[in-house]
Amino acid sequence: MKRSSLLILPAIALVSLSYLFNDSMVGAQTEPAGRARVKTSPTPLDTIAKPSPTPPTIKEEDEIFKVDTELVNLNVRVIDRNNRPINGLQQKDFKIFEDNATQQIEFFSKSEVPTNYALVIDNSGSLRTQLEKVIEAGKIIVGTNKPDDETLIIRFVDREKISIEQPFTANKTDLNDALDNLFIEGGQTAIIDAVYLAAEKVTEYEKVRGKDDRKRRALVIVSDGEDRDSYYNEAQLFELLRELDVQIYPIGFVSDLNKEAGFISKSPQGKAKAFLQRLANETGGKAYFPNDVASLTEIAKDIGSELRVQYSIGYIPTNDRKDGTFRNIKVMVEDGPNKQKRIAITKAGRTAEGEGSPAKTVTQVKPSNR
Numbered sequence: 001m002k003r004s005s006l007l008i009l010p011a012i013a014l015v016s017l018s019y020l021f022n023d024s025m026v027g028a029q030t031e032p033a034g035r036a037r038v039k040t041s042p043t044p045l046d047t048i049a050k051p052s053p054t055p056p057t058i059k060e061e062d063e064i065f066k067v068d069t070e071l072v073n074l075n076v077r078v079i080d081r082n083n084r085p086i087n088g089l090q091q092k093d094f095k096i097f098e099d100n101a102t103q104q105i106e107f108f109s110k111s112e113v114p115t116n117y118a119l120v121i122d123n124s125g126s127l128r129t130q131l132e133k134v135i136e137a138g139k140i141i142v143g144t145n146k147p148d149d150e151t152l153i154i155r156f157v158d159r160e161k162i163s164i165e166q167p168f169t170a171n172k173t174d175l176n177d178a179l180d181n182l183f184i185e186g187g188q189t190a191i192i193d194a195v196y197l198a199a200e201k202v203t204e205y206e207k208v209r210g211k212d213d214r215k216r217r218a219l220v221i222v223s224d225g226e227d228r229d230s231y232y233n234e235a236q237l238f239e240l241l242r243e244l245d246v247q248i249y250p251i252g253f254v255s256d257l258n259k260e261a262g263f264i265s266k267s268p269q270g271k272a273k274a275f276l277q278r279l280a281n282e283t284g285g286k287a288y289f290p291n292d293v294a295s296l297t298e299i300a301k302d303i304g305s306e307l308r309v310q311y312s313i314g315y316i317p318t319n320d321r322k323d324g325t326f327r328n329i330k331v332m333v334e335d336g337p338n339k340q341k342r343i344a345i346t347k348a349g350r351t352a353e354g355e356g357s358p359a360k361t362v363t364q365v366k367p368s369n370r
Contacts, residue, residue, distance in 0.1 A: 009353060019128075067086070075311070077340055078343065089342075091313075093331075093333055094331060095331070096315055098317055098319065103315040108235050115217070115218055115307045117152070118202050119220050120220065121223075124158070124186075125187075131182065131184055135182060137251070137296040144308075145170065148170070152168045152198075156191070156193070157186075157189065157191065161187055165181065189226060193232055195237060199240060199244055217247070218285070219285075222251045224257060226268055238278070238347070241282060242348075247284050253290065265282035282347065324352060326350070
């Protein structure tokens with residue numbers, strides 16, 4: 001898909017960006033000053049054995065179907081008015097709308113789905129007093145991993161200090177060791193760049209695994225949410241996120257930020273909180289704003305559960321035009337017994353493929369008796 005925001009950059013900037021963000025995560029160390037640079041761990045990602053595609057588990061009663069079209073996959077959380085998860089729903093309980101047009105559900109699953117996710121942790125001075133508890137929370141999240149889950153750990157400070165501390169792995173010992181090695185460092189926070197690069201890295205890893213891999217993709221971000229040094233801006237970040245299928249779970253330590261607003265602008269605290277909340281809202285994730293580090297334990301347990309117990313729903317859009325436009329998505333769930341309110345949460349929409357995009361043959365498992 002084309003990213004409209006890049007069209008306005010001069011040709012030389014396009015070349016620089018292509019070199020910078022395709023190659024920087026695998027060890028490039030000579031990038032021009034003033035641009036985001038990502039340092040890798042001692043073992044670059046390109047030297048790590050690429051995983052073989054993992055075919056989905058297919059039951060005898062499931063039906064295999066192939067379509068030469070754009071297939072939309074949704075990860076959907078359902079909660080009640082008290083933000084408690086609702087499980088046990090059936091396909092008939094859901095309705096999907098794209099730009100207000102009803103869509104036919106082609107496949108539906110309520111089983112626990114393996115997840116590939118990145119822990120993206122702010123190591124700037126603003127998190128100095130929370131780092132010990134942040135590391136503990138990261139270990140709790142990693143501890144909930146199932147055998148098929150894989151985790152990537154990214155540390156960030158400013159645009160010059162964004163590094164992969166641990167490439168994707170299912171090895172909990174390696175992940176915990178990487179968390180123990182995190183340290184605070186001076187620099188102006190570049191959270192937008194860190195999220196941008198992490199989202200791309202998670203998506204690239206899924207592409208390596210092949211089209212038959214059905215893992216969920218997510219980012220868990222720990223930061224105060226205040227950006228001071230990013231190369232990318234918010235508009236570019238959210239344009240990218242609309243093209244990718246990545247859920248974001250921010251943990252925002254915003255309480256220490258300045259609460260004083262300007263005459264026509266939000267306070268630093270208000271702006272940071274709104275940014276982190278938008279990350280969650282637009283990707284179908286969930287934002288957390290702890291008042292103290294003591295609540296991190298429960299937050300980590302909640303994220304571990306949220307990442308894995310969701311409804312997977314797919315549909316073939318009735319609007320099949322390849323015009324690169326943004327399409328709003330809404331999922332509705334019927335009320336439960338005694339008029340119990342059920343709230344479906346998923347990504348806000350998607351960007352359609354652009355003109356000239358090749359047709360895709362997509363294989364999916366369609367459960368027949370659920």
